[in-house]
Amino acid sequence: MENLTSPAKVQDLQTPCFLIDREKVANNAKKMIDICEKFKVVLRPHMKTAKTIEAGNLMTNNTKQRITVSTIAEAEFFAANGFDDILYGYIFTYDKLARISELRKKLKSFHLMIDGEEGLQLLLDNKVEGKNWTVYLAIECGGGREGIEYDNEEKILKIAKLITNCEHIELEGLYVHDGNSYEVTGEHKLKELGNSCVEKLLKVSKHLEENDIKVKIVGQGSTPTCSIPGKKMANLNEFHPGNYIFYDVQQSVIGSCNVNEIAGRVMTRIIGHYPSRNEMLIDAGFLALSHDGKGKLPNGSYCLIYDEPRLKVTKMTQEIGYVTATRGDIDFKKYPIGSTLFLLPYHSCATAAMFSIYYLHDGEDVVDTWKPCKGW
Amino acid sequence: MENLTSPAKVQDLQTPCFLIDREKVANNAKKMIDICEKFKVVLRPHMKTAKTIEAGNLMTNNTKQRITVSTIAEAEFFAANGFDDILYGYIFTYDKLARISELRKKLKSFHLMIDGEEGLQLLLDNKVEGKNWTVYLAIECGGGREGIEYDNEEKILKIAKLITNCEHIELEGLYVHDGNSYEVTGEHKLKELGNSCVEKLLKVSKHLEENDIKVKIVGQGSTPTCSIPGKKMANLNEFHPGNYIFYDVQQSVIGSCNVNEIAGRVMTRIIGHYPSRNEMLIDAGFLALSHDGKGKLPNGSYCLIYDEPRLKVTKMTQEIGYVTATRGDIDFKKYPIGSTLFLLPYHSCATAAMFSIYYLHDGEDVVDTWKPCKGW
Incomplete structure (x- = not known):
């Protein structure tokens, strides 16, 4: 149904569909x-946005080495396709242990992430013959997600000691997702935030080294701070951003990219004209675009509509989007039933995840298809 | 990865996962x-919520006859599994025509929906040998989605005449999705709205009959008005609700069901304790639950948490949910790392769509798996 059987034009594709601009x-x-x-700095890109082998190749410069993933399904998908040195950058629980152990057996390098004694205990209790576990300690630097708070020196040292005191577990490094970078905008603020996060991490690292605990890697991720890095980011060993492969409207608002760099978009067709309510319907609802842009843009739109600054998507049902004008009346003749619109997603991670195939295009030509990994 | 290889307990499943209570x-x-x-009234259930053969069997009482679908992928999926008399209840455009024609060839009964001349013209220009096209005319009765406004008698009559004047197209009936039923709550209001919609439809039908146009079927859908039908709903020929197969928190708020009837839920595990911010993290983010509950519940939660009235999910990233207390401090000892929570989705159509497998359970036993249709 959704396979590319012959060279095609973008306009021949059935809608809704997800397009990726090959050059972008x-x-x-x-x-x-x-x-x-x-x-x-070593780039250990995050696969969670595109979740495809082709994107992994581009992001690792065809080395297939050093990636970050957010699900075991991604780890298995990339491992099965020749990728190695994979960081499963997620706090795992006991139900994931069998699959984690298989990945450890299979890969030359496979790193886990912990932020407490529970995860560590699972590794203490479960050896993989002939291999050590290597772990990143998650540090929380203000993003308010996983990790031990950077200033909780006592807890960080305690966990780090537990790790290094165990024969079959090695401390690989420190991991921070500076999620608070999504709360600032503009070059100056992004650099300031990246720098501030580096300072916190280096303090943690220094404290561990003073206690004879070697920290091989200090890594920091987030597309905003890696796209617009402050000077101190050079003191890190690793970056692990992911969203930048597609970018999106959110990143353009933050200032990580400009709108022209957004590589992914949903193609949709006009399916109805309703002049009495100054509205058109399109065949992309929340199962195509995702709801992630809800309430985020000042004009109430769920997304930007490429080259159509006077239109906005104001509502979505499962399979239908509602398009109206930002001001005045829609020029319905300009948008015949069956004609296409291109929706730039507010959050490309959320939108890409709604599709089981991406169509790569070079201008008007469809040149390839990518099939993303799904599930957990 | 996500296959059920042997009988299992719910607690053995990896999280996040989507559970369906077999009895419910x-x-x-x-x-x-x-x-x-x-x-x-004939039940022509909508497959858009569950999108599985097993649900289709339950909903058609094992007849595999008379269903409604929202995508061609669903139509093809059910047709390939022995279902017939399928209504593709969606406004189609030219890009869908080849697949629609294949379905018309294959099925004994396959109905389309139109609300204007453009769709009709596509059918006029494209015959399927030996078969007539049968169409439902979409009528808009206040829901503000597709359809010709019920009081636009002139346009309705014009399109109906165009249909009946064409040799290879038959008018099957009238279709309305009374989406405005999602804007009311309570038995009285739901019945009133259903009745009012019936009156509008019957007026349209009567006007057509007066003009010698036979209307075989007058159908109305929406889980709220079909779950709590007003007396006049008996004047219809068809109901085509869909969400009721799972129900959800939204339906319980509207009054279509009670919370105990909600059949689907996301199982998730606690992955972190953060007492300094009175927060726990869980391994279900918006790729598991969907964002559809955002801003809909009074306490700001994205969902209800089964049997945990004092907890709420207040934020989600791609793979992580943030749980806090509705008041006071979380009793962290009650929720060890790795323990499970069960999230009742605000909108089950959106949540089910995030999973490629559903686990059916009978109490604590996993008894079956269902694989939903995906895409368009």
């Missing part, structure tokens, strides 16, 4: 590789 | 069959 996606991958080279 | 889902299906029997 390659440029986005290259941009982060260049930033990391300039900063002399 | 069967009862929900039976309840609507009974309502339709009582009202002497």
Whole structure:
């Protein structure tokens, strides 16, 4: 149904569908590789946004080495396709242990993330023959998600000691997702936030080293702070951003990218004209676009509509989007039934996840299809 | 990864996962069959919520006849599994025509929906040898979605005449989705709204009959008005609700069901304790629960948490949910890392769509798996 059986034009595709601009996606991958080279920092890109082998190849510069994933399904998907040195950057529980152990057996390098004694205890109780567990300690630097608070030196030291005192577990490094970077906007603020997070991490690292605990890697992620890195980011060993492969409207609002860098978009068709309520319907509802843009843009739209600044998507049901004008009346003749619109997602991670196939295009030509990994 | 290889307990499943209570889902299906029997109305259930063969069997009382779908992928999926008499209850455009024609060839009965001349023109221009097209005319009775406004008698008559004047197209009936039923609450209001919608439809039908246009079927859908039908609903020929197979928190707020009838839930595990911010993290983010409950419940939660009235989910990232207390401090000892919570979705259509497998359970036993249709 959704397979590309022959070369096609974008306009021949059935809607709704998810399009990726081949040049933009390659440029986005290259941009982060260049930033990391300039900063002399290892790039360990996050696969959670695109979840495809092709994106993984672009993001690792075809090395297939050093990636971050958010689900075991992703780890297995990339491992099965020749990727190695995978960081499962997620707090795991006992139900995941059998699959984690299989991945440890299979891969040369497979790192886990912990932020407390529970995860550590699972590793203490479960050896994999001939292999050590390697773990990143999650540190919380203000993002308010997982991790031990950076200033809780006592707890950090306690856990780090428990790790290093165990024969079959190694401390690989420190991991922070600086999620608070999504709460600021503009170059200055992003750099300031990245720098401040680095300072916190280095303090943690220094305290551990003073207690004879070696920290091989200090890594920091988030597309905003890695796209617009402050000078101190050069003191890190690793970046692990993910969203930049597609970027999105949210990133453009934050200032991580400009709108022209957004590589992914939903193509949809007009399915109805309702002049009495100044409204059109489109065949993309929340199962295509996701609800993630709800309430986020000042004009109440769920997304930007490419090249149509006077239109907005104001409501969505499962399979239908409601389009109206930002001001005045819709020029219905300009949008015949069956004609297409292109929706730039507010959050590309959420939108991409709604599709089981992405269509790569070069201008008007569909040139490839990518199939993302699904589930957990 | 997500296959059920042997009998298991619910607690053995990896999280996040989507659970369906076998008894509740069967009862929900039976309840609507009974309502339709009582009202002497044909049930043409909508498959858009569960999208599985097993749910289709329950909802059609194992007849596999007379269903409604919202995507061509669903139509193809059910047709491939022996279902017939399928209404593709969606406004189609030219890109869908090849697949629609295949379905018309294959099925004994396959109905389309139109609300304007554009769709009709596509059917006029595209015959299927030996078969007529049968169409439902979408009428808009206040829900503000697709359809010709019920009081636009001139346009309705014009389109109806165009249909009946064409040799290879038949008018099957009138279709309305009374989506405005989601804007009222309580038995009285639901019955009033259903009745009012019936009156509008019958007026349209009468006007057409007066103009020698036969209307075989007058159908009305929406889980709220079909779950709590007003007396006049008995004047309809068809009901086409869908969500009732699972129900959800939204339906319980509207009054279509009670909370105990909700058949689907997301099982998630606690992955972190953060007492300094009175918060726990769980392994269900918006890729598991969907964002559809955002801003809908008075306490700001995205969902109800089964048997945990003092907890709420206040924020979600892609793979993480943030749980806090409705008042006071969380009793962290009650929720050890790795222990489970059960999230009752605000909107089950949105939540079910996030999963590629549903686990059926009978109490603590996992008894079956269902695989839903995906995409368009």
